Amino acid sequence: MVNEGAMVDLVLRNATLPDGSSGIDFAIDQKLIVDRGPNLKYLSSQEIDLERRLLIPGFVESHIHLDIALMNSWEKPGRQEPFRLMSDLNAALEKRRGTFTQSEIEQRASTALKMASRQGVTAMRAQCHVDPEVELRHLRALLNVKDQYQDLITLQIVAFPQQGLLKIPGTLDLFREAFKLGADIMGCAPNLDTGCSFREHINTAFELAMEMDVDLDVHADLSIPKHVELDDLEIVFTANRTLDNGYQGRITAGHVSALDSTLPEIATQVIHLMAEAQINVVSQPDLYRLGREDSHHVRRGLTRVKELLAAGVNVTYASNNVRDALRPMGNFDLLEEGLILAYGAHMDTEEQLNTLLDMSTYHAAKALKLKNYGLEVGCLADLVVLDAPSPAAAIISQSAKTYVFKFGNQVATTQILSDSYFEEN
Numbered sequence: 001m002v003n004e005g006a007m008v009d010l011v012l013r014n015a016t017l018p019d020g021s022s023g024i025d026f027a028i029d030q031k032l033i034v035d036r037g038p039n040l041k042y043l044s045s046q047e048i049d050l051e052r053r054l055l056i057p058g059f060v061e062s063h064i065h066l067d068i069a070l071m072n073s074w075e076k077p078g079r080q081e082p083f084r085l086m087s088d089l090n091a092a093l094e095k096r097r098g099t100f101t102q103s104e105i106e107q108r109a110s111t112a113l114k115m116a117s118r119q120g121v122t123a124m125r126a127q128c129h130v131d132p133e134v135e136l137r138h139l140r141a142l143l144n145v146k147d148q149y150q151d152l153i154t155l156q157i158v159a160f161p162q163q164g165l166l167k168i169p170g171t172l173d174l175f176r177e178a179f180k181l182g183a184d185i186m187g188c189a190p191n192l193d194t195g196c197s198f199r200e201h202i203n204t205a206f207e208l209a210m211e212m213d214v215d216l217d218v219h220a221d222l223s224i225p226k227h228v229e230l231d232d233l234e235i236v237f238t239a240n241r242t243l244d245n246g247y248q249g250r251i252t253a254g255h256v257s258a259l260d261s262t263l264p265e266i267a268t269q270v271i272h273l274m275a276e277a278q279i280n281v282v283s284q285p286d287l288y289r290l291g292r293e294d295s296h297h298v299r300r301g302l303t304r305v306k307e308l309l310a311a312g313v314n315v316t317y318a319s320n321n322v323r324d325a326l327r328p329m330g331n332f333d334l335l336e337e338g339l340i341l342a343y344g345a346h347m348d349t350e351e352q353l354n355t356l357l358d359m360s361t362y363h364a365a366k367a368l369k370l371k372n373y374g375l376e377v378g379c380l381a382d383l384v385v386l387d388a389p390s391p392a393a394a395i396i397s398q399s400a401k402t403y404v405f406k407f408g409n410q411v412a413t414t415q416i417l418s419d420s421y422f423e424e425n
């Protein structure tokens with residue numbers, strides 16, 4: 001218990017909060033928010049006037065392929081070959097990753113974490129290739145950077161079956177090894193398992209997750225067929241298995257793009273089922289990839305974000321791929337991805353824009369089950385100050401991250417020297 005008048009590690013003054021309240025001070029000590037309110041009387045050698053800028057809890061990057069991120073040229077990050085087919089993208093990745101060494105993966109992942117930290121990311125869930133070809137090389141690399149950068153970003157690692165679970169003998173034992181070594185979450189990608197049906201793949205992933213007593217992170221319904229029936233959907237099978245296995249709240253599903261190919265009455269049934277199974281959804285606003293082969297009326301490949309939110313499903317969004325074989329764009333910047341999703345999912349009212357900022361903070365933290373997350377007394381002081389007066393303004397103006405704090409330590413700052421809203425008002 002810290003009382004007013006006491007010495008604390010850091011005092012932040014004059015913050016505006018996402019709920020619109022302003023003039024709020026925060027006292028931070030021993031990594032935690034120890035008090036908040038107007039005109040706090042704490043002493044500190046470090047005191048920062050936020051000048052009414054928006055204070056939010058740290059961004060949570062809930063789905064990123066960290067082991068392959070930044071594999072493209074730094075100077076020329078665009079695609080080297082013109083886009084032809086979706087299947088070419090994964091083939092290009094498979095070819096390139098054969099050259100990845102553990103130290104090279106560590107170097108790229110380190111750069112990625114530093115870039116993400118500057119963008120205000122304080123926690124991240126990384127997908128990591130585990131299969132008989134690369135064995136545990138990618139995992140060892142990510143475990144090392146997890147340890148090395150724990151004071152910048154809290155990292156969770158998903159063991160991701162890039163070459164399926166049932167296609168190659170010995171894969172399941174390799175996954176058991178991965179969890180012994182330190183993987184946190186079981187991955188699942190039925191589209192990559194050409195050796196079995198999607199039902200067999202999902203069942204196998206569930207069995208392994210339950211055996212290891214870990215949560216399950218599913219790449220679900222990545223394709224966007226023109227029309228889909230209820231039983232064709234991987235997410236429907238996943239939700240039913242979740243209820244059968246008593247795994248409610250322990251499943252996160254990325255993409256869920258084919259849900260948008262269903263007729264509205266089927267979509268309503270699916271969304272109810274997803275809500276009942278308490279499935280977290282990660283929308284990936286990479287609008288340019290799915291639908292790329294359409295010759296006209298090019299589809300977006302997004303899930304039904306607004307309908308899922310309205311049904312009470314916990315929906316977040318993430319970068320997914322950053323400057324790799326699958327997407328040459330990206331900056332680990334959830335304000336940028338949020339703006340792309342605002343366009344793609346038609347979220348443009350002030351309330352919807354505010355919701356977008358909740359999605360990459362509170363909703364993502366819920367999906368990752370982060371403890372002591374938020375702006376309340378007792379929460380970890382993982383905080384971002386945005387050079388904006390409100391969440392909607394932060395997304396529309398793509399505001400600077402004026403300060404980023406991890407465990408109460410300032411880890412990044414970006415000062416805008418040009419005229420700002422705050423000088424004029």
Ligand SMILES: [Zn+2]
Pocket residue numbers: 063065127219254320
């Ligand atoms: Zn992914």
